[in-house]
Amino acid sequence: MRKKVIAGNWKMHKDIKETIELISGIKNGLTPNENREVIVCPPFTSLETAFALLKESNIGLGAQNMHFEDSGAFTGEISASMLKSVGCKYVILGHSERRNVFGEADEMINKKMLKALNSGLNPIFCVGETLEQRENGTTNSIIENQIRKGLDSISAQQLENTIIAYEPVWAIGTGKTATPDQAQEVHKFIRTLIADIYDEKTAGSLIIQYGGSVKPENSSELLNQPDIDGALVGGACLKPDLFLGIINSI
Numbered sequence: 001m002r003k004k005v006i007a008g009n010w011k012m013h014k015d016i017k018e019t020i021e022l023i024s025g026i027k028n029g030l031t032p033n034e035n036r037e038v039i040v041c042p043p044f045t046s047l048e049t050a051f052a053l054l055k056e057s058n059i060g061l062g063a064q065n066m067h068f069e070d071s072g073a074f075t076g077e078i079s080a081s082m083l084k085s086v087g088c089k090y091v092i093l094g095h096s097e098r099r100n101v102f103g104e105a106d107e108m109i110n111k112k113m114l115k116a117l118n119s120g121l122n123p124i125f126c127v128g129e130t131l132e133q134r135e136n137g138t139t140n141s142i143i144e145n146q147i148r149k150g151l152d153s154i155s156a157q158q159l160e161n162t163i164i165a166y167e168p169v170w171a172i173g174t175g176k177t178a179t180p181d182q183a184q185e186v187h188k189f190i191r192t193l194i195a196d197i198y199d200e201k202t203a204g205s206l207i208i209q210y211g212g213s214v215k216p217e218n219s220s221e222l223l224n225q226p227d228i229d230g231a232l233v234g235g236a237c238l239k240p241d242l243f244l245g246i247i248n249s250i
């Protein structure tokens with residue numbers, strides 16, 4: 001059976017003091033449960049502090065982005081080995097804000113995916129359609145294109161260390177969640193596509209998270225869908241009670 005994986009994408013929020021408060025709040029409220037995994041993805045500046053606080057817990061640490069080169073003259077960038085050196089196990093790649101605000105294309109995301117996996121980091125690979133694309137009826141072809149390009153040259157074995165997050169762009173930070181049926185439909189499509197590109201076994205064990213305005217009030221219905229294996233949470237991961245509310249809805 002697939003575990004449920006709840007990850008918090010803090011985006012550009014929380015300084016060191018706030019990081020300590022948020023992580024302490026999550027740790028204090030978390031009850032043991034072997035059927036789920038919890039991940040936090042603070043900004044780069046908080047990773048080291050977060051790792052120190054998470055050491056005795058079962059909460060995983062992830063970053064929100066990385067560069068595909070090992071080192072060099074890339075002002076403002078962070079490498080996979082740097083992330084590993086501060087205790088990261090995960091890295092979010094291909095988030096729609098990276099795609100749409102910072103112009104990251106599928107080819108670049110694929111290079112990052114390969115670098116992360118070859119460096120021993122587990123990517124949380126994000127895909128999702130815009131409102132216009134959904135209204136045009138092109139959701140599936142957009143998702144298929146992002147997945148085929150993003151996963152180019154990635155082996156079935158490497159995919160075992162990858163989480164896919166389906167995040168419809170129109171649902172991110174808007175309060176407009178996809179209905180459980182809408183989300184399930186795309187998750188099923190993704191799993192079928194993975195079975196087609198790889199095989200049934202790989203598709204069957206792949207964790208596919210939903211992201212986009214997940215909150216305690218809607219998480220249980222979303223997480224009960226057969227192909228929704230977790231959530232990638234933005235706004236609601238910034239307050240311990242809301243993040244814990246989502247985690248405890250499993």
Ligand code: 13P
Nearest residue numbers: 009172173212213234235
């Ligand atoms: P919100 O939960 O704030 O909609 O953000 C979702 C997201 O982008 C997580 O990566």
